[in-house]
Amino acid sequence: MEFKILGTTSLLTGDGSIHLGKAQQRGVLALLLHEVGRPVPIDLIIDELWRGETLRVSKGRLHPIVSRLRKVLAESGSGGQLRKEGAAYRLDLDPMLVDLHRFRNLVTKARQASASDDHFLAKTLVQEALELWHGKPLADLSGTWSDHCRAQMEQFDRLPAYYVLFDSQLQLGEYSEVMSAVGRLVDEHDTEEMFARHYMRSLDGMGKYSKALEFYSEFCSRLEYAVGAEPGPEMRELYRAVLRKQAGTAIVSKIDPEPPRQLERDIPNFVGRKNLLVRLDALLAAGQGQVVALHGMPAAGKTSLATRWAHHRKSRFPDGQLFVNLSGHGPTAPMAPDDAIAILLASLGVPLDRLTVDERRVRLRRSLSGKNIVLILDNARDAAQVRPILAAAADCCCLVTSRIELKGLTIREGVRTVEVPPLTQEESTALLLAELDGRGRSGEDDGLAELVRLAQGLPLCLRIIAQLAVDRPYLTLLELADELRRQEGLGLLDSADSDDECTTLSCAFSWSYRALPTEVALSFRRLGLHPGPEFDISAVGAVLGEHESVVVEHLRLLVKANLVRQISASRFRLHDLLFGYAVDLARLEETPDQRELVLNRLLDWYLASTWNAAQRVTPERTRVPMLNGISWHGAVKFDTVSSALDWFAREQTNLAAVVSHAARHGFHDHAWRLAANMNESYDRFGFYEDLRLSHEIALSSARELGHREGECGTLNNLGVVLHWLGRYDEARQMLSAAAVLADELGHRELSALSRQNLGSVHLKAGQTRIAIAIYEKVLDLLRGMGERIIEACALDQLANAHHQMELDEVALDYHEQALVIREEVGDVRGQGTTLTELAKMYHEHGESNKALSCSERALEAHTRSGDKSGMGEALLVMSEALYDLGSFVQSADAAEKATGLCRHAHSQARAWHVLGHVRAIADDLTAAADCWRQAADLLRGAPGQEDDLLLAHVQAHREARWSIPDPRIEGTATPRESDLSLRSRHDGVPSTE
Numbered sequence: 001m002e003f004k005i006l007g008t009t010s011l012l013t014g015d016g017s018i019h020l021g022k023a024q025q026r027g028v029l030a031l032l033l034h035e036v037g038r039p040v041p042i043d044l045i046i047d048e049l050w051r052g053e054t055l056r057v058s059k060g061r062l063h064p065i066v067s068r069l070r071k072v073l074a075e076s077g078s079g080g081q082l083r084k085e086g087a088a089y090r091l092d093l094d095p096m097l098v099d100l101h102r103f104r105n106l107v108t109k110a111r112q113a114s115a116s117d118d119h120f121l122a123k124t125l126v127q128e129a130l131e132l133w134h135g136k137p138l139a140d141l142s143g144t145w146s147d148h149c150r151a152q153m154e155q156f157d158r159l160p161a162y163y164v165l166f167d168s169q170l171q172l173g174e175y176s177e178v179m180s181a182v183g184r185l186v187d188e189h190d191t192e193e194m195f196a197r198h199y200m201r202s203l204d205g206m207g208k209y210s211k212a213l214e215f216y217s218e219f220c221s222r223l224e225y226a227v228g229a230e231p232g233p234e235m236r237e238l239y240r241a242v243l244r245k246q247a248g249t250a251i252v253s254k255i256d257p258e259p260p261r262q263l264e265r266d267i268p269n270f271v272g273r274k275n276l277l278v279r280l281d282a283l284l285a286a287g288q289g290q291v292v293a294l295h296g297m298p299a300a301g302k303t304s305l306a307t308r309w310a311h312h313r314k315s316r317f318p319d320g321q322l323f324v325n326l327s328g329h330g331p332t333a334p335m336a337p338d339d340a341i342a343i344l345l346a347s348l349g350v351p352l353d354r355l356t357v358d359e360r361r362v363r364l365r366r367s368l369s370g371k372n373i374v375l376i377l378d379n380a381r382d383a384a385q386v387r388p389i390l391a392a393a394a395d396c397c398c399l400v401t402s403r404i405e406l407k408g409l410t411i412r413e414g415v416r417t418v419e420v421p422p423l424t425q426e427e428s429t430a431l432l433l434a435e436l437d438g439r440g441r442s443g444e445d446d447g448l449a450e451l452v453r454l455a456q457g458l459p460l461c462l463r464i465i466a467q468l469a470v471d472r473p474y475l476t477l478l479e480l481a482d483e484l485r486r487q488e489g490l491g492l493l494d495s496a497d498s499d500d501e502c503t504t505l506s507c508a509f510s511w512s513y514r515a516l517p518t519e520v521a522l523s524f525r526r527l528g529l530h531p532g533p534e535f536d537i538s539a540v541g542a543v544l545g546e547h548e549s550v551v552v553e554h555l556r557l558l559v560k561a562n563l564v565r566q567i568s569a570s571r572f573r574l575h576d577l578l579f580g581y582a583v584d585l586a587r588l589e590e591t592p593d594q595r596e597l598v599l600n601r602l603l604d605w606y607l608a609s610t611w612n613a614a615q616r617v618t619p620e621r622t623r624v625p626m627l628n629g630i631s632w633h634g635a636v637k638f639d640t641v642s643s644a645l646d647w648f649a650r651e652q653t654n655l656a657a658v659v660s661h662a663a664r665h666g667f668h669d670h671a672w673r674l675a676a677n678m679n680e681s682y683d684r685f686g687f688y689e690d691l692r693l694s695h696e697i698a699l700s701s702a703r704e705l706g707h708r709e710g711e712c713g714t715l716n717n718l719g720v721v722l723h724w725l726g727r728y729d730e731a732r733q734m735l736s737a738a739a740v741l742a743d744e745l746g747h748r749e750l751s752a753l754s755r756q757n758l759g760s761v762h763l764k765a766g767q768t769r770i771a772i773a774i775y776e777k778v779l780d781l782l783r784g785m786g787e788r789i790i791e792a793c794a795l796d797q798l799a800n801a802h803h804q805m806e807l808d809e810v811a812l813d814y815h816e817q818a819l820v821i822r823e824e825v826g827d828v829r830g831q832g833t834t835l836t837e838l839a840k841m842y843h844e845h846g847e848s849n850k851a852l853s854c855s856e857r858a859l860e861a862h863t864r865s866g867d868k869s870g871m872g873e874a875l876l877v878m879s880e881a882l883y884d885l886g887s888f889v890q891s892a893d894a895a896e897k898a899t900g901l902c903r904h905a906h907s908q909a910r911a912w913h914v915l916g917h918v919r920a921i922a923d924d925l926t927a928a929a930d931c932w933r934q935a936a937d938l939l940r941g942a943p944g945q946e947d948d949l950l951l952a953h954v955q956a957h958r959e960a961r962w963s964i965p966d967p968r969i970e971g972t973a974t975p976r977e978s979d980l981s982l983r984s985r986h987d988g989v990p991s992t993e
Helices: 023-034 042-049 055-076 099-115 119-130 144-171 175-188 193-205 209-227 233-247 274-283 302-312 337-347 357-368 383-392 407-413 425-436 445-455 459-471 477-486 500-514 518-529 537-544 548-560 576-589 592-617 641-650 652-664 668-685 688-705 708-724 728-745 748-764 768-782 788-804 808-825 828-844 848-865 868-884 888-901 905-921 925-941 945-958 975-980
Strands: 002-004 010-013 016-018 081-085 088-092 291-295 321-325 374-380 397-402 416-419 534-536 571-573
Touching (some): 042 088, 099 357, 144 175, 144 193, 193 233, 302 397, 337 688, 383 407, 425 445, 500 518, 518 548, 641 652, 652 668, 788 808, 788 828, 868 888
Parallel strands (some): 321 374, 374 397
Antiparallel strands (some): 010 016
């Protein structure tokens, strides 16, 4: 079923079309369908359809039409309801049944797909949307309002849809199709620069440089004649790029002042691989956008090869070198692609907390755009793990390493794969001699050859063997080879594919392990009880139960034996395969009682350390009940909020693993408490998937124990995380269950907290009145409890809800009450949140001085709490208030800072929007257009309803089309007012604290 207004008004069903009556009746329906879900004033309907007639006569004509339309809606089965609201009518109907609204939804999805580099999907969606467009929109209406709407639909709906279509087709290399389609549109819109750029890009892609340059000259003449202007900077840059291609010249990359340098240390005594290095040079010659995937057996030297190539070609990548271990193969879970993207963003200095998955990908793409950077994605599990990262880092020269050949990347993305085989006998001999450092004496050729044969060309094995030889000077190389051969039957390394490589590596690892002093060997195998392969000295102290001096000495000996790698002053890492070997040793050589003793000590350390860190980050929050009888010995202590947050960030992988580690070994009391302690800090980092998985395990552990309070708190935390992830139905289910359980337990605090979070889900879904009722119940529950933080949160949420209902006086009062409480209890971060919301509301009401004062106080509070995202929001409102007060220099400074600190695409776009206005005031129209383009690019990556409004607004500015103000944006009565007024109602949906 579909209502059509992009042409003659009609209703199509599976059985055909339904008769909608005469033209005036169709016109009324078209007007209501255009504004579906919103009240349409009766005066507007009359003015559009019966202009010139008296009001009494017009109403007499309208009432029977409304009755007939109600009958049509009832008989159609569409579920539509036509209601009277005062002096207006409102049609309640699923917007997706109306072609115009379905068109807009399809284009929005296409923009999202394009932002995720899925250009085929984007193209398909836009083509489906454009097929809905038949003839003149609102064809049954002919008044002033409908003329204005048609102009707006052309400018803000149909033309932008073509922009998305052509951008995607160009990305797919469909140059001839774009040239043909744009050629027709250029004739209709001969001064439309977007279409002119698309036409030039299609000619460029087809190698028709002369024709592209000729078209540019013609377009400049038309534009000069029509509006007396020259093309914008993007068009001019495209022209220069085509000129350079025709001339065969290159573009020099711009170097950032502080590029990231993350390559692992180049391996000493690197030998051989000359042919592979030459091949990598050939495959990666183009630099930006080139991807090569190295594959081969474990310990074959894939990472060493990638690192060596990147080190020797650093001059080609002046903007930086990035390195991420994806943990694809090994005993720990593979890293989620979006966690890898989060790490890359953090490496580039981009704030992460509460960024959605799509926003992270868009931010990474923007951060890397146009830069010469090499990225190594090490130890990938499969193509599915790598593909989203490559899409978000499309401009990077990228090297991927994996145990398996990533054929999926070859088939879909055209990635070249290169096998890294074991070293040849000649290369292996050269490496072993280099590592022996003079031990390979004359007359030991047979022993040297035998050791090379045993290593089977694996560099790691050769280095371990060399260390054993150095540590046993009393043995000839042949005697050492004989001893190693006799131990071939020792332990097999568990692996998913159980191939011969593991047997060989197990032998090599066991040789090195058996040569360790007894107490150091004990330390090595007990490291297999740690949740992951990376750890610091204090964690090893918890594993071993030894003094720090003993721990440091044991680690020194393990580093010397090439069994552990030191990666910083106090941090160490086992190779994934060596870690798996240690896991096997712990299972085989430690008794159950010994394993339980070590695990209990280690999990106590993690629980105590996370408790200390959480207490430092949010001292005002109620902590989960601590487990009785745990040991606090050696637990990490924190002097500042930043040191606690830094520890959480460093331990991300281990903390994500330790919850499942605890649950798997039966330490359920530790498991659910660990997840609870991680909650607040992981929220700030945006590690949502880690939190979701941890809380799901924690929930099972709490239920396994029958710990109903732990179950209740975990249900609440899981519901909040699902809310952050946008999984609202699941969030509502978890939070409702938490509220019911809290009531059964008589736990008023958890009852209030879970209901408050449930209210946030309803508020996000637009169910404002339900949310208000829930928040009021929360306040009733809190009376006399002394839980002031929850009370303040509920008051802030009530304010946001009333703000959505445009009851701003009530909202201001609630915010003021919340602020008083936050100040009384010392909730500094909360003060910043409330003050920012107050600043927004004062600014909306034109009280710029009050808005400025509140935003300055909010900035100070967020700075004290270390909440960078909160600082960005405060700076954003400050920039808007300063603009309205005429302090343009200060406004620009605040807006520039906000662009780098705000976490949400909409907030970043608003900051660029303000900056554009400031540049326009300074008559720097080129810079203004660039700012508005930045805003538009952000909004296309993560559009929502409010983003669509702002997107249309900044596009209108950027394209300098002032003659038709956008009716979907409030306060745009004249072009000049839309230029200067920055006050518009912000999104009232609260953020979860």
